[in-house]
Amino acid sequence: MALRVYNTMSARKEEFTPVEEGKVRLYVCGITAYDYCHIGHARANVVFDVISRYFKWLGYDVNYVRNFTDIDDKIINRANELGMDSRELAEKFMTAFDEDMRALNCDSPTNQPKATENIDQIIDLIEGLIAKGLAYESEGDVYYAVRGFPGYLKLSKRNMDEMIAGARIAPGEQKKDPMDFALWKAAKPGEPQWNSPWGAGRPGWHIECSAMSMRYLGESIDIHGGGKDLIFPHHENEIAQSEGATGKPFARYWMHNGFVNVDQEKMSKSLGNFFTVREILEKYDPEVLRFFILSVHYRSPIDFSEKNLEDARHGLIRFYEALKLVEELAAVSESESSADSISDEDEKAWEPAANMLDNFREAMNDDINTALALGNLFEAVRAVNRVVAEKKGEGNPEWLKRLKEFHSRMLDVGRVLGLFQSSPEAWLNSMKTSGLEEAGLSVERIEALIEERKAARKDKDFARADAIRDELAEKGIVLLDSPQGTTWKKK
RNA sequence: GGCCCCGUCGCCAAGUGGUAAGGCAGAGGUCUGCAAAACCUCCAUCACCCGUUCGAAUCGGGUCGGGGCCUCCA
Numbered sequence: 001m002a003l004r005v006y007n008t009m010s011a012r013k014e015e016f017t018p019v020e021e022g023k024v025r026l027y028v029c030g031i032t033a034y035d036y037c038h039i040g041h042a043r044a045n046v047v048f049d050v051i052s053r054y055f056k057w058l059g060y061d062v063n064y065v066r067n068f069t070d071i072d073d074k075i076i077n078r079a080n081e082l083g084m085d086s087r088e089l090a091e092k093f094m095t096a097f098d099e100d101m102r103a104l105n106c107d108s109p110t111n112q113p114k115a116t117e118n119i120d121q122i123i124d125l126i127e128g129l130i131a132k133g134l135a136y137e138s139e140g141d142v143y144y145a146v147r148g149f150p151g152y153l154k155l156s157k158r159n160m161d162e163m164i165a166g167a168r169i170a171p172g173e174q175k176k177d178p179m180d181f182a183l184w185k186a187a188k189p190g191e192p193q194w195n196s197p198w199g200a201g202r203p204g205w206h207i208e209c210s211a212m213s214m215r216y217l218g219e220s221i222d223i224h225g226g227g228k229d230l231i232f233p234h235h236e237n238e239i240a241q242s243e244g245a246t247g248k249p250f251a252r253y254w255m256h257n258g259f260v261n262v263d264q265e266k267m268s269k270s271l272g273n274f275f276t277v278r279e280i281l282e283k284y285d286p287e288v289l290r291f292f293i294l295s296v297h298y299r300s301p302i303d304f305s306e307k308n309l310e311d312a313r314h315g316l317i318r319f320y321e322a323l324k325l326v327e328e329l330a331a332v333s334e335s336e337s338s339a340d341s342i343s344d345e346d347e348k349a350w351e352p353a354a355n356m357l358d359n360f361r362e363a364m365n366d367d368i369n370t371a372l373a374l375g376n377l378f379e380a381v382r383a384v385n386r387v388v389a390e391k392k393g394e395g396n397p398e399w400l401k402r403l404k405e406f407h408s409r410m411l412d413v414g415r416v417l418g419l420f421q422s423s424p425e426a427w428l429n430s431m432k433t434s435g436l437e438e439a440g441l442s443v444e445r446i447e448a449l450i451e452e453r454k455a456a457r458k459d460k461d462f463a464r465a466d467a468i469r470d471e472l473a474e475k476g477i478v479l480l481d482s483p484q485g486t487t488w489k490k491k
Numbered sequence: 492g493g494c495c496c497c498g499u500c501g502c503c504a505a506g507u508g509g510u511a512a513g514g515c516a517g518a519g520g521u522c523u524g525c526a527a528a529a530c531c532u533c534c535a536u537c538a539c540c541c542g543u544u545c546g547a548a549u550c551g552g553g554u555c556g557g558g559g560c561c562u563c564c565a
Contacts (some may be wrong), residue, residue, distance in 0.1 A: 029565080037565085044565035074563065156560080162493050163561060205563085227565030228496095234564090257565070258496095259558095266559075295514080296504070301496090301558075303503080311503060311515045318514080321528070363505090372505050375513035382513095382530085389521095389530040462524055469526070480527050489527085 003058070003365045005223075006299060008231060008254040009155055013367055018222045019252065024055045024062045025217040027251070029209055029226040029234065030112070032069040033093035034078040036276040037100050039289075039304055040260045040267060044227050046290055047257045047298040047368075049106040050417060051225070054364050057416045064109040065216045067209060068094050071116050071202050076191055086192055087116075100277040103286045105418040111216050115208040119194045122203045122211045125245055126183045126196075134244045138174035140186030140199045146179045149240045155254060156232035181237055183207045206237035213250075214242065224251035228258055257298045263305050275304070284309055285431065290418055291316045294370040315378075316419070317431060319410075322381040324424035325388060326407045330400065349390075352376070352383040353406045360413045370417065377413065380406065432490040439475040446477060450486050453479070 004013040018024055028048045031037055045066075052064045069075075070090040079086035094114075101108075115122075126142055129135035134148045146152050146160070153160060160179055182204035187193035193200040213221060219242070226235065235254065242250040259266060262273040280289060292312035296302040352359075356377070363373035384406050387399075414420030436442060449468050456464040469479050472488070480487045 031565080032563085040565040042565085047565090072563090156494085158494060158561070229560075229564055232560070233562090259565080261558085264557090268564085300504090305503095307515090308503060314516095315514050325529085369505075372512075375505060378513050385529055386531085457524080460524080466525065473526095478527055481523075481525095482528090 004367055005253055005255060006367045007252075008256050011157075014253065016222075016253065018060070019218075019220055022059070022061055024052075024060045024064075024223065025221040026052060026055075026062060026064045026223045026225065027209070027213045027217055027221055028064070028066045028109070028224075029230055030066045030068050031093075031097055032072050032074055033090040033097065034072070034075040035093060036278055037093075037097050038267070039262075039275050039277060039280060040227065041097075042100070042104055042277050042280075042289065043260050043293050043298075043302065044225075044257050045101060045106050046104055046293045046418070048225050048255075050294065050370060051223075051255070051368055052109070053107065053416045053418065054368065062110070063217060065111045065113065065212065066109040067212050068097075068112060068114045069208060070094065070114045071192055072205065096278075100281075103281055104277070104290055105286065105421070107418075113212045113216060115203060115212070118208060118211050118215060119203065121215050122207050123184075123194075123196050125207060125211050125214070125241065128245045129183065129241065132244065134240075135183055136176065137198050138176075140201060141174055141182055142184035142198055142204075143175050143180040144183050144237070144240060144244075145176065146181070146240065147177055149244050151243065152179075152240050153232075153236060155236050155239060158232065181206065181233065183241070206234055207241055209234075209238050210241040210245070210250075213238075214246075219246045219248050219250075221251050223253045223255055225255045225257075228256040231256060258301045261301055261303045264303060267304070285313070285316075285427075285434070287419060287422065287427070288313045288316055291374075294417055294419070295374055297367075297369055297371045299367075313431075315374075317428065319377070319381060319420060320422075320424045320427050322385060323407065323410060323420060324428060326384065326403050327424060329388065330403055330407065346387070349383060349387050350402055352379040353402065353409075356380045356406070356409045356413065360416075364416075373413070373417070377410070380410075428489070432488065434490070436490075439477075441472075441475055441477065446472065446488055450479065450488065454486065 003016045005016050006012065007014045026048070028044070031041055048064075048066075052062050055062045068090075071086070075086050075090050079089040082089065098108075126135060129144065130137065130142065133145075135142055135144050153163075163179065184196060184198055184201050184207075185204055186199055186201045191202070193202060213224070224235065224238070231254075239250050261267060262275065265273060267273055267275070277289075288309065289312075292304075292309055293302065295312055295315070359376040359380075360373050363369045363376055366372070384403070388403075410420055433443060436446075449472060453465045453468040456462070456468070472479060476490055478489050480489065
């Protein structure tokens, strides 16, 4: 099955065919740099990171552009509140954003342009729109005359007249029509400003994306992405600007990710249920957060809660336990090859693992269904665990080869998802040691107790042995006995 | 008021015409001194009603419930 993606414009899944064969031009709206990024940003960027990686995995040459909005009312206001220079403020949060993305294992886009580095392109674009009669200057501001663009609202499928009732004109705006929006804003004294044909000022909210998309990707691109909340007005305005200026289709596919809710409610500052990525990463492993995000289809709402994150953590542990098991078996079995090939009946047991790549591709081809893809991977894990548990074909070369195949395929699809790349041993270790202090424990203390219990068990003093285990269990530590000795993990 | 989305097992979540993936939790079993992990087995007819169809969780209409956008927002 060919790759199909849901296109907001047509409101259906469409087969993906790029503007230019073998290449993908992808533009995703980035952040306005006036605060730390939150879990909603994390979701959007993880989702498009996976989309970009998947296209690469399919062999496309991907040009992924994600902008920074580093000049905007919100930045100016926040800088004023803090008594900071607005440029400094923007720098600080752009750096923080990059750090957060790195923590979440998001690859850097091909280009990460900033609005302030594209002022000339923005001015050119606005001049072009004025020349075409689609924009007009008004007391140092420039507005887009929305009535002049026939396709306006085609993405959000709204009705202009019905919207006007609710529209409002902000003080100081000199619009001819309430639906018009600002392309350029005259600077107030003391505000950051650039010279323009209309006097000193700065770009409006939407024009930068049109300018940067065109500069870095061309007049027509393949995919334009962002959160659902950007459909109106941001993306609608981008279409008006870009298509108004070029007369060409702006983007072939519009992809929008769903919202993040917190405990069933929309995350918002007014509700006080607002989490930054940094806050979450203090408590949770970044890979767990990433896994959680990918466990839901990108267009569905996702509910962020302790319980759901904890479930995700257990799920990821299952994957790493399996990888660890396979690595250990592969290492031990290296030298002892015996027996012949695998039996026909065992062939069936291996099936989910053998079909991993096909199943993965099929799930991802259906509008990047990462939730299904992960479900399929869980099945492959179970198949492998089962084969190992039943000791079928243990030690024979074919068996070993398949274990290794499973392992390399896990890492292969894991690279697309941005998961499973840590050393299982180290990752599982970090899982068990995090949060020990809060429980009033240390690794040394636990190991001392294990030693004591070992002695007790040797003396068949099981009462004492169990008491030690129960004591640790109360603090969330589980002991695991094996022929090689006793290890432990966090519940 | 306008536009739009959703309602699948205790929780999370795939599935959008062919007879319900997966994870977490839970029950029983194998293993174990006892446990844990792993494995095996078990655990839903898809909010409700009425239609279309040989056949519907999937299509249409209605009811109830939840949510979003229309203002900066991923």
